[in-house]
Amino acid sequence: MPQAVTPREIRRRIRSIKNTAQITRAMEMVAASRMRRAQQAVLAARPYADRIRALLGDLAAMTSPQEEVRAFPLLQRRPIKRVQVILVTADRGLAGPLNANVIRRAVDFISHERSEPIENIDIVAVGRKGRDFLVRHGWPMVAEFTRISDRPSLEAIRPIAELATQDFINGRIDAVFVIYTHFINTLRQEPRVLQLLPIEPPEGTGAISDYIFEPDPVTVLEALLPRFIEMQLYRVMLEAAASEHSARMVAMRNATQNALDLVAELTLTYNKARQAQITREVSEIAAGANALGALQ
Amino acid sequence: MAGKLHVEVVTAERLVYSVDDADMVIAPGAEGTLGILPRHAPLISLLGMGEMRVKRGREEDVLTIFGGFLEVANNVVRVLADASERAEEIELARAEEARQRALARLRERRADIDRQRAEMALRRSTIRIAVARKRRARPGAGGPPLPEAEG
Numbered sequence: 068m069p070q071a072v073t074p075r076e077i078r079r080r081i082r083s084i085k086n087t088a089q090i091t092r093a094m095e096m097v098a099a100s101r102m103r104r105a106q107q108a109v110l111a112a113r114p115y116a117d118r119i120r121a122l123l124g125d126l127a128a129m130t131s132p133q134e135e136v137r138a139f140p141l142l143q144r145r146p147i148k149r150v151q152v153i154l155v156t157a158d159r160g161l162a163g164p165l166n167a168n169v170i171r172r173a174v175d176f177i178s179h180e181r182s183e184p185i186e187n188i189d190i191v192a193v194g195r196k197g198r199d200f201l202v203r204h205g206w207p208m209v210a211e212f213t214r215i216s217d218r219p220s221l222e223a224i225r226p227i228a229e230l231a232t233q234d235f236i237n238g239r240i241d242a243v244f245v246i247y248t249h250f251i252n253t254l255r256q257e258p259r260v261l262q263l264l265p266i267e268p269p270e271g272t273g274a275i276s277d278y279i280f281e282p283d284p285v286t287v288l289e290a291l292l293p294r295f296i297e298m299q300l301y302r303v304m305l306e307a308a309a310s311e312h313s314a315r316m317v318a319m320r321n322a323t324q325n326a327l328d329l330v331a332e333l334t335l336t337y338n339k340a341r342q343a344q345i346t347r348e349v350s351e352i353a354a355g356a357n358a359l360g361a362l363q
Numbered sequence: 364m365a366g367k368l369h370v371e372v373v374t375a376e377r378l379v380y381s382v383d384d385a386d387m388v389i390a391p392g393a394e395g396t397l398g399i400l401p402r403h404a405p406l407i408s409l410l411g412m413g414e415m416r417v418k419r420g421r422e423e424d425v426l427t428i429f430g431g432f433l434e435v436a437n438n439v440v441r442v443l444a445d446a447s448e449r450a451e452e453i454e455l456a457r458a459e460e461a462r463q464r465a466l467a468r469l470r471e472r473r474a475d476i477d478r479q480r481a482e483m484a485l486r487r488s489t490i491r492i493a494v495a496r497k498r499r500a501r502p503g504a505g506g507p508p509l510p511e512a513e514g
Contacts, residue, residue, distance in 0.1 A: 111377045115443055118373070122407070122432070122443075221375050221446075278436070281408035282394055287432070290409055294431075294445070298375050 074344060077337040081330055088326035094161070095319035101218075102253070102312035108219075109250070109305045116298050120269055123295050126288040128271025138285060140236045141292040144265050147241040151189040151209070151231055152177060153263070155247035155303060156197035157216050157311040163318035165248060165256065165311060166196040172258035173197070173246045189240060193227060193304075216311065219304035221297065228297045235264045247303045248310035254317065256310035263299060266292060366401045370417050372426060372442040379447045380417075380426055387418040388440050390433050399435055406435040412486060414494045415442065425450040425497045427490050450498035453491050462488035 127142070154173045156166045177188055189209040192198035194216040201208045210230055215223040231243045243264040248256045280287055368385040371378070388399040391413030399406075410431045417424040431444035465485035468477065 108376070112375055114371075114378060115373045115375045118434075118441065118443055122434075275405070275407065278405040278407050281392055281397075281406065287407055287409060291432070294375075294443075301375050 072336075072340065074337055074340045077333055077340060081333045081337065084326050084330050084333070088323050088330070091319045091322040091326065095316050095323060098312045098316035098319060102309060102316055104218075105305065105309035105312050106250075109302075109309055112298075112302060112305055116302055119291065119295055119298050121272070122275070123266075123288075123291055124269035124271040125273065125275045126271075126284055126291060127268035128273065129276065129284050130288060139289060139292060141232065141264060141266050141296070142268070145241050147183070149187045149189070149240045150181060150183055151191060151234060151240045151243045153191045153193060153227065153231065153243065153245045153300075154197040154201075155216065155245060155307045156192075156194035156200075157307070158195040158213055159217075160196060161318060162311055162315040163321075165314035166194075169246060169248050169258040170197060170200050172260070176244070176246060176260055189234070191227065191230065194307075216304065216307060219301065219308055221301055224300045224304055225297060228293070228300050231263060232293060232296060245300065245303050247307045248314075250306045250309040250313065253313045256314060261299065261303060263296060266295060367438070368399070368401055369439045370442075371440070372415070372428075372444055372447050374431075374444050374447055379444070380424070380449055382417065382419060382424070385417045385419050385440070389416040389418075390442065391415065391428055392433070397433065399440055401438055403435045403438075405437075406433070408433045410442070410444065413490060414497075415447075425494050427453070427494045429487060429490075448491075450494050453495040453498075455492065455495045458488050458491040458495060462492060 152173065154170070156169055160166060173190075177185065177190075181188065185207065188207065190201060190206060192201055192208055192211040193213075195213045198208070198211045198213060200206075212223075212227055231240075234240045235243060242262065245261045245263050247259060247261070249259040250256055367383065368388060369383040370381070370385045370388055372380040386401070388397075390397045390399070390408075391411045393409035393411045396413075397408060410428055410433050412429050413427075415426045415428045417426070426447055426449050428442065428444050429446040431442060431447075434441045434443070461484060465481045465488060468481040469485065
């Protein structure tokens with residue numbers, strides 16, 4: 068810090084940084100409470116998700132693979148010419164590297180891991196940060212959904228599922244991938260790629276082979292598939308929300324800490340400057356008094 | 364506890380309902396009403412829209428069910444619903460409002476999609492209202508009479 072700074076200026080800076088710290092602390096607290104809620108939502112979604120997944124595996128194992136495939140377009144694997152990529156980001160920033168990481172993952176995935184040319188990739192942006200990125204870089208975007216990432220509901224994700232499903236069934240696209248931030252714990256989140264379509268059923272256990280089916284296994288499986296997609300997307304959004312709030316909480320906690328460190332440092336500088344000023348004033352007075360004494 | 368049913372209703376968003384002392388479950392199967400008693404054979408059924416009733420001794424709980432699946436095995440009845448709520452959770456006034464809105468929309472002549480949507484809204488709100496009314500009516504006699512349980 069240059070010597071020329073006056074104590075008053077330092078005091079002003081301290082005050083301004085303290086204000087910033089107050090704001091970041093408030094944001095940290097808000098993010099913490101939203102994170103708790105998001106984590107609870109992840110837990111609350113688990114019983115349904117687990118059961119749907121298990122049923123899907125068992126039912127798919129029961130229906131003979133070859134002949135039934137035509138009855139289940141959502142399971143159909145075909146040569147991939149065109150893919151849809153759903154990029155899930157937050158609507159807002161100030162969440163550390165969260166958005167940048169997931170966007171980088173998407174860029175990697177699209178330009179390196181997929182062999183399709185960019186014209187054959189439909190990108191769907193969920194969340195404003197991803198949307199802004201795509202617009203800024205002139206990437207093809209077929210749809211955008213915002214204002215749901217913060218606090219996802221089943222209702223809000225249904226249109227996204229519908230878009231993917233319809234495009235897949237009518238043959239416009241041959242696969243759908245979701246790129247989102249997976250929640251590991253409060254300190255760790257990582258971007259992941261999930262294949263949404265075609266559906267890859269998990270292994271069956273044979274647990275339901277002696278069940279009665281109303282009306283029959285094929286119809287039940289047919290009804291299950293779209294719900295499986297909705298459930299997957301909903302889960303992805305919950306994970307992303309939990310990640311967003313965790314990342315923001317940590318980022319804001321660091322910001323608060325940095326601000327307080329800076330305040331401590333500046334306070335020291337301020338005291339030194341103040342002391343220097345007093346010393347200088349005293350010595351000036353003393354010099355003045357001496358000069359007067361010398362005159363008399 | 365032999366002879367009782369464990370009943371659980373979950374949606375993708377939450378656990379809606381859970382008891383483990385039910386005597387009978389009546390649910391809106393896709394192809395007609397399902398009645399489930401203890402020791403029922405393992406079953407998986409599609410569900411339609413309607414009310415689900417759970418008898419527990421002299422009590423009866425009523426829920427709305429809007430599509431999904433019902434699974435029975437080992438005296439456990441698990442409903443995976445697209446949407447569901449307990450009677451106590453329903454705001455009757457809001458359901459009435461939704462019903463009036465749907466009716467008004469059906470009176471206008473509009474495109475098919477709007478019409479379909481309004482019809483769905485009408486069905487949903489009608490079910491909600493019926494279920495919500497059951498809760499209001501209950502603190503009188505010992506509950507409504509049993510419907511055709513064998514289905």
